[in-house]
Every structure is written in structure tokens, then in C-alpha cells.
Amino acid sequence: MRERIRIGIDLGGTKIEGRAFDADGKELDRIRVATPKGDYPGTIEAIASTAEALETRAGVKGTVGVGIPGTVVRSTGLVKNANSTWLNGMPLERDLSARMSREVRCANDANCLAISEAIDGAAAGYPVVFGVILGTGCGGGVSIEGRVHSGPNGLGGEWGHNPLPLQSPEEWPGPECYCGRRGCIEKWISGSGLERDFQQATGKALRGPEIVSLSEKGDAEAEAALQRLEDRVARSLAGLVHILDPDAFVIGGGLSRLARLYRNVPRLLNQYTFGGPVETPILQAVHGDASGVRGAAWLWPLDANASKPMV
Missing domain, CATH: 3.30.420.40 (ATPase, nucleotide binding domain)
Incomplete structure (x- = not known):
């Protein structure tokens, strides 16, 4: 059994892609499902189920980060500026954390690209x-x-x-x-x-x-x-x-x-x-279409128990 994995989720307008990585950033597994367009509760469930399926297949739980087509305002916890409009005004990060009974971290998908490429990509x-x-x-x-x-x-x-x-x-x-x-x-x-x-x-x-x-x-x-x-x-x-x-x-x-x-x-x-x-x-x-999902996984630092997020 592995000690720990990172799970990154890319929430797109038409698909949700989840990938599992080891501590060194090596991809272990991936799952892709359709996005429940316009269905906020369905989106929460689809993200959580994707992460849990990756954990089940790996035989170990991991940290979970999600790249979203919008941003979470830290003072309110609500999503704004998402072109997937059913997310706007919703406490996505809080609801995902409640659904998974642990902290889930969300960030804008372009920010996830930046962090992925800065950590182990073209701009390392x-x-x-x-x-x-x-x-x-x-x-x-x-x-x-x-x-x-x-x-x-x-x-x-x-x-x-x-x-x-x-x-x-x-x-x-x-x-x-x-x-x-x-x-x-x-x-x-x-x-x-x-x-x-x-x-x-x-x-x-x-x-x-x-x-x-x-x-x-x-x-x-x-x-x-x-x-x-x-x-x-x-x-x-x-x-x-x-x-x-x-x-x-x-x-x-x-x-x-x-x-x-x-x-x-x-x-x-x-x-x-x-x-x-x-x-x-x-x-x-360097990571092409995988940059966003990799960056979402990297929203957690190497020490998975660290309290300071990467956002």
C-alpha cells in the first residue's frame, strides 16, 4: 500500500477529469466522467465520487485539489466569475469538504496551470x-x-x-x-x-x-x-x-x-x-492538457498535514 497520493480534479464545462499522483508527481491513474451541466448537487457528487474511485483503486486515501472555471472568494467562500454559471454564488469548497469529510482545496484552473508548470514543468x-x-x-x-x-x-x-x-x-x-x-x-x-x-x-x-x-x-x-x-x-x-x-x-x-x-x-x-x-x-x-489537473493536485504541499494551502 502506498503511503500517500495526491488527487487532482479538473472541473470542466463538459467533463470532470481526475488523476492520482504519487509524492513525486508521477501519474498513477486517471478517470474521466461527464460534467452534470447545470446541476450543482450533481457536480458535487461527481467530483467526490471521482476522487473516491481513484482512492479505491489505489488502496489509500489522498489529498484532493480541484481546479475550477472561476474563483473562490476567501472572505465568503463563494464561487464567482465561473463560466459554468451554476457554480456562481455557491460554497463549492465547503460543500466538497463536507461531502468528503475532509478539507478539499479549490483554485482557478489557470492558477492550477501556473503552479503545475512552476513546480515541475516548463517554468520549474x-x-x-x-x-x-x-x-x-x-x-x-x-x-x-x-x-x-x-x-x-x-x-x-x-x-x-x-x-x-x-x-x-x-x-x-x-x-x-x-x-x-x-x-x-x-x-x-x-x-x-x-x-x-x-x-x-x-x-x-x-x-x-x-x-x-x-x-x-x-x-x-x-x-x-x-x-x-x-x-x-x-x-x-x-x-x-x-x-x-x-x-x-x-x-x-x-x-x-x-x-x-x-x-x-x-x-x-x-x-x-x-x-x-x-x-x-x-x-x-510541458504537461499540456494535464497541467490543470496536475496543478490542482499540487494545491497541497509535500507535507499533506501542513495547514498552509498552496492558494
Whole structure:
């Protein structure tokens, strides 16, 4: 029987993925189930049952961390800003802890990416890491010395809901965002943002992978769309350099697989940073789609009995 395991849960809009890890971060097992969309009690049960199934198969109980598409406000214990809207206003962390009869720790999924990659991923050894998720939407998270920085309002890393910097007249005021404002970074540097921008420029409705494929075949319109995306990513990261000046950026999510981002964005970033070129590396997440669930497992420190959480 193993001494101890860590369990990480990634709560997505369509699926719940749980993975078990040993103390060194080696994956032991995984389970994936459908998310009970719109069903809060069902979501609590699905998360708890997934964690318990992993424990049963391992023959030992473990610590449980959950990455969520929102944030838990520490002063109230309630979830806010979740695009899985049935979680908003609910005491998710408390209810999970009560259901499992032990403490369960929750953090924003982008923060989980940041902590995973800072501890044993692409940014291992960097003190301050900003994790960027470029997927259907766009998110960010901050890891400082291997711990998540979410802030008293749970808004640390929510850079996607700042306005796109240095907007051109053609970009102003920008598309409407679900947050109620216009021109948010998330609406520009995401998979859906790429698709919307391409359709607006060409009149053609294509998916992100189709746009990338066309660009690789020499299509000028697709190439122009990807160049606009890269320039907007660079502008957005420049704002973070000016405020946080992290030791490293790590990019995850579907768009992180675009190798050209790591060639072109650093050069463009240097055009937008105060005082000229910067040395901040822009790295691709080593753990890929597993970064979030790994980071959730790492919300507990090595000493599982430690009272200070990683959030």
C-alpha cells in the first residue's frame, strides 16, 4: 500500500477529469466522467465520487485539489466569475469538504496551470510565473515561489478581462464580452477570437485548425489573421511585464500548440515593452492538457498535514 497520493480534479464545462499522483508527481491513474451541466448537487457528487474511485483503486486515501472555471472568494467562500454559471454564488469548497469529510482545496484552473508548470514543468525554477491559457477563451494565473497568488478578491491573474492594449481604430471598441464590457483581451487572443477575427476580415466562417492549416499552405488571409493574433498576444503580455514583470510566461490551452507563437511573439513583445527588449522567456506548457489537473493536485504541499494551502 502506498503511503500517500495526491488527487487532482479538473472541473470542466463538459467533463470532470481526475488523476492520482504519487509524492513525486508521477501519474498513477486517471478517470474521466461527464460534467452534470447545470446541476450543482450533481457536480458535487461527481467530483467526490471521482476522487473516491481513484482512492479505491489505489488502496489509500489522498489529498484532493480541484481546479475550477472561476474563483473562490476567501472572505465568503463563494464561487464567482465561473463560466459554468451554476457554480456562481455557491460554497463549492465547503460543500466538497463536507461531502468528503475532509478539507478539499479549490483554485482557478489557470492558477492550477501556473503552479503545475512552476513546480515541475516548463517554468520549474522560476520564482514568479504567469500561466496563460489560450483555448476557447483566455485566462491567466500567477505562481509565486510555487504557490498560487489569487489575491483577496480571487482575481489574481484575471488579465483576460482587461481591455486589449494599444487598440487600433479598427479594433476599437472591440467585441462584446460575456462579462458585460467590450474589447476584453479574452475576445481577441483565444481560439474563438481568432475565428471571429478571420470571419470579420474575410466573410468566411472557419474553425481555428482550418485557419492554421490554410496559413501553412500559403493562404494570405489566414496568415494575416495569425499575424494579428500574435501581435495582440504580444501587446497583452507587454502589459503584464509592466505590472508584474514575471520571470517566465508559460502558455497552455489549444493555441499553445502553435509553434510559431514561440518564434514570433517574443520579437513582437520587445516592440511594446517600456525601455526596449526584455528577457522574459515565453514557454510552452510541458504537461499540456494535464497541467490543470496536475496543478490542482499540487494545491497541497509535500507535507499533506501542513495547514498552509498552496492558494
